[in-house]
Amino acid sequence: MNGEIQPMMMVVVALIVFGIGLFGLLIRKNLLIMLMCIELMLNSVNLCFVAFSKMHQSVLGDLTVLFVMTVAAAESAVGLGLVIAMFRTLKSVDTDQIQILRD
Amino acid sequence: MTGSMIAFAAFSTIAIVGSLLVIFRRTPVASAFALVLVFFSFSGLYALMGAHLIAALQILVYTGAIMVLFVFVIMLLNQDSPITDIKESSLLFKGIAGLACVGMVTVLINAALRVSGLAPTNIYTDQKIEELGGNLRVISELLFTDHLFQFELTSFLLLGAIVATIALSKRQRKGGVS
Numbered sequence: 287m288n289g290e291i292q293p294m295m296m297v298v299v300a301l302i303v304f305g306i307g308l309f310g311l312l313i314r315k316n317l318l319i320m321l322m323c324i325e326l327m328l329n330s331v332n333l334c335f336v337a338f339s340k341m342h343q344s345v346l347g348d349l350t351v352l353f354v355m356t357v358a359a360a361e362s363a364v365g366l367g368l369v370i371a372m373f374r375t376l377k378s379v380d381t382d383q384i385q386i387l388r389d
Numbered sequence: 390m391t392g393s394m395i396a397f398a399a400f401s402t403i404a405i406v407g408s409l410l411v412i413f414r415r416t417p418v419a420s421a422f423a424l425v426l427v428f429f430s431f432s433g434l435y436a437l438m439g440a441h442l443i444a445a446l447q448i449l450v451y452t453g454a455i456m457v458l459f460v461f462v463i464m465l466l467n468q469d470s471p472i473t474d475i476k477e478s479s480l481l482f483k484g485i486a487g488l489a490c491v492g493m494v495t496v497l498i499n500a501a502l503r504v505s506g507l508a509p510t511n512i513y514t515d516q517k518i519e520e521l522g523g524n525l526r527v528i529s530e531l532l533f534t535d536h537l538f539q540f541e542l543t544s545f546l547l548l549g550a551i552v553a554t555i556a557l558s559k560r561q562r563k564g565g566v567s
Contacts (some may be wrong), residue, residue, distance in 0.1 A: 291397050297501045299401040303408045305494035310412030312486035318417045336440045343509040355450050356543045360550035362455050366462045367557035373466050
């Protein structure tokens with residue numbers, strides 16, 4: 287360890303956050319919170335990219351994070367647009383309310 | 390125990406506790422602010438690894454742009470009352486989901502440990518980056534030479550996202566299909 291931060295420790299933290307995000311995505315039914323959990327997972331993947339690129343002494347991981355951030359921004363914009371559209375038709379953001387096809 | 394170790398411990402603790410708060414708080418606003426906490430601590434972790442550009446962009450893009458969007462939508466939908474959706478899913482389902490997540494994290498950590506044994510490429514060591522003029526310069530030079538095509542493609546992605554968002558959230562005419 288010798289006092290230095292190992293990239294592997296960063297990866298472990300990132301993966302724990304990824305697991306928490308996945309768990310939240312599975313147990314919550316509010317669409318807003320589910321989108322937040324997706325953001326959590328995207329962030330932890332970004333941290334993994336940076337840690338791996340540090341581990342292999344390359345900067346390509348940092349470069350990939352830039353593109354992932356762009357995709358995440360676009361994703362959350364479209365996702366929140368969908369949430370608003372759903373709220374407008376169903377007056378709710380609960381995923382249990384999406385049952386038009388069942389009726 | 391060096392200073393960077395203490396910072397790492399603090400940031401990672403904040404990140405994990407914050408992400409637990411995100412999924413267990415009742416009100417969406419509380420979750421959103423816990424998420425801001427997580428983003429800030431992630432930015433600190435990036436800075437600890439020397440990825441200064443990513444650390445700055447993390448705060449600008451996530452905390453500045455995406456969280457504002459989230460808080461704005463929460464305000465728009467008037468979702469400030471506590472919600473009880475977390476109680477609705479059965480304990481059995483929660484248990485299975487928790488087990489699956491723990492299993493997945495274990496598998497991923499195992500895989501990462503296996504990968505960590507590979508030899509470093511030695512292309513951009515810390516010293517080399519220092520000589521070339523720092524993290525920001527190295528990344529931007531790569532971005533605008535070798536990866537210019539992908540960089541330009543993201544503009545199409547953003548354009549598509551703008552069009553999609555406007556089409557989704559535009560107020561429909563009377564009698565129109567929403």
